[in-house]
């Protein structure tokens with residue numbers, strides 16, 4: 001499903017070179033729920049960005065659903081991203097001037113012509129129902145709690161039915177109650193078949209996933225199956 005082979009990522013500016021990832025080999029199979037942990041600056045977001053085709057490695061190969069994307073042009077990457085991947089971020093990244101329903105519809109607007117306005121609306125409504133927010137469709141992001149905003153962001157991530165969900169500290173801005181609610185939704189999406197990779201600083205949240213990958217200074221230093229994950 002997601003296959004990273006010998007990934008190295010170097011960020012170069014005129015004066016400094018930062019080795020953000022080195023010798024990363026990681027295979028994530030369909031239906032897994034994986035968390036990525038490690039100290040600040042160790043390369044977690046960089047790794048997630050490689051999986052999400054948002055950034056290219058300096059060397060090595062990225063394979064998504066059997067397609068090696070290393071040579072793909074931006075347009076092909078965007079198409080693949082739109083079809084296969086949903087993103088969730090720590091700070092939600094909602095558009096404040098758009099209603100909840102309009103925010104959730106956004107990824108469908110980038111799909112060429114296969115959905116009408118009313119079917120887009122219907123899919124967005126269904127996605128909001130899945131995250132328990134059908135009673136807030138006409139609200140604007142500013143009228144929602146942090147947990148509700150993150151639920152809207154999850155609805156937006158799943159509206160196009162991607163097989164992969166990438167979440168960068170999805171509970172980082174939430175108190176533990178709301179964080180647990182969000183984890184419950186992610187666990188349900190995983191039980192329904194989505195492959196999920198989540199960056200987190202929170203061991204309690206990581207323990208709710210099936211596998212924990214640890215990074216340190218750009219290298220993978222741990223990869224363990226969590227047998228007794230809490231539901």
Ligand SMILES: Nc1ncnc2c1ncn2[C@@H]1O[C@H](COP(=O)(O)OP(=O)(O)OP(=O)(O)O)[C@@H](O)[C@H]1O
Pocket residue numbers: 011012018019020038039040041042043044045046047
């Ligand atoms: N665009 C960039 N240009 C230069 N260096 C960068 C860039 N993005 C990230 N880095 C560097 O790469 C390293 C890894 O960054 P990354 O954001 O992946 O870490 P992280 O583990 O996600 O950190 P945090 O937990 O603080 O979010 C850091 O040393 C960072 O300074």
